Amino acid sequence: MARLMGGLVVALLVVPTLAITTARLQPGETLWWVILRALAPVAIVPYALAVIVLIAMSWGFRTVARPVALPVLAVVTSLLLLHVWWFVKPFLADAPGSATANGFTVMTANLHIGRADPQALLDAVDRQGVDVLVLEEITPAALADLDRRGLDRRLGHRAGTAQLNRDGIMVFSDEPLHDTTEIATSTPGVGVKMTTSGGPVRILAVHPIAPNNGVAQWSRDLDLILATAKASHEPTVVVGDFNATLDHPQLQAMMRADYRDASTDAGLLWRPTWPSPSQRVRIVGMKLPSLFGLDHVFMRGPLTTTDAHVRAVPGTDHRALVTRIAWTDAPSTP
Template identity: 40%
Template sequence: MRARGVVLGLAALVVLAPAAFLTVVRATDPGSGRLIRAESFTPLALPAYAVVLVVALLVLVLARRRGGGRGRGVAGAGPALVALVALVGLVLHAVWFAPRLLGANPPPADGARTLVVMTANLYAGHADGIELVRTASEEDVDVLVVEEVTTEELADMEAAGLADLFPFRIGEAHALDADGTMVFSRTLLGTAEPVDTGHESWLVRVTDPDVGDALTLLVVHPYAPTEPAQWRADHAAIRAAVEDADPDLVVGDFNATLDHPPMRALGDLGLRSVAELANEGWQPTWPSNGIRGLLGVGLPPLVQIDHVLVGRRLAALGTHTVDVPGTDHRAVVAEVARK
């Protein structure tokens, strides 16, 4: 009995407590920077609750067998309570996560041409610009959005044939900082209008005769919630731009997951993640390439903060992430088409 208690106690301490913490954070949407960042990990509570539930049920079954089918009283109350908490948490997180796997996805119009969009955060110029251009070519990208592009990295991209693939562009690279956001396109781009975020964000029209009328594209890069006031202000500016322009595509490094209030607010305005619409599930994009670590061990991607969102005029065909060497983000490639 003591061994079962030790196992259950460890499961509750190591797995259940962090999962319950994520549940409280997701349910309350706190305002501090650390808790905003913690909310990014909300999907990880789903498997955590599942593990705790299985362990608790196993302990209950063993208790009943050894107790001659009784398994009740104080000895059985602990595992039963843990199982109940885990079950409630599992159901709640399943409800939050379900839209990424289930739901209607309106089809494209007959004969509509596919538009391929890619977004990549270049980690303040540390990404491999040559490999980025090669990947964009292999993925047959029509519109490439990059954040944190520096002048040195842009030169590398030019050397790899960037202008041949994408003859049209807006935005500027910066010498050293992470502010530069640019859009490269195979087809004509209209005049770009800046959006008032800490890093550069742009509103621009993309003209493609094969797609139909020009598409309105909003590319975004708000501050990370390490500066929560700026993060909230940036997302308020993005929401205002969406309300004013009714964009067809909103693309970039949002520094927010679908669980965060600003992303849910964009959903209320009719924008949906391509990954969610296409029922592609969880596609974490940060961290990448082992650049971020814990106790000397590189972490795999754990949070999904890079997104391609579509408005009511576009259908989502599919999306996936790709590795770009040198950056701490995985790039997102999405396929969309006119409805």
């Protein structure tokens, strides 16, 4: 009976998780593929538990269970190590040089169509010493409320537009912004250039469509963001709500193009930004836990990250992501 129960536990742990591994290994075009691929880091847990059960079966029932348990243990251990490798690989990218004293702080927050608490947002801007603020889903009413509370005095330069729907995206800065361009995704992004204490940098603020509104269009939006980022020949920061995790193909391609994820660069092992714990996001009637890192800051050039963390903002379904970026002593390459 104990052997049967052990085998049943292993099957319940491994069989559903194989769907995640399959999605991570193969391309796909369905919403379920997008969701399963985003769950790749979570698969480490059931595979690890299955390995523990199989080890116990191998040692506890040596004469009968071992011939079956050992081969299964080898397979499940291989799957576990594969997911661990996928998880740790972004952390292995080296920064170009050592951090200098010159730097700037970037914060990105999705306002949930203007529902985020404006005072809590401004308090975070003040406490974190934010130099560049990127706001997605900013509405005209939310912008007016933020300005009434002093955003225009804190960060006096801006680009982008506020919209009544999810299309609003704006960049706010304490330094002048110029060379403004539009990124023609479904929910348009904006590109700007600014001068920091360490030199000029291009900021690409992005917010592709969510995959539940059409996986094909979501994929095209990410392709366009990737192409825009790769076409930049100067120090560049790509920031926003990507509606994708580091396990999705375009963000992997971003890292292969020498962009580094600021959170992993800072050693932040686990930083889900959606859904925020304060929001009741449900799937099949169950409240979805905060699992997905959808908001990112990518950088390329002589830049590194000295700190990254997430902050809850009441009223929105996303956590804000705050990143301290420093210039390095490496030369800038065109």
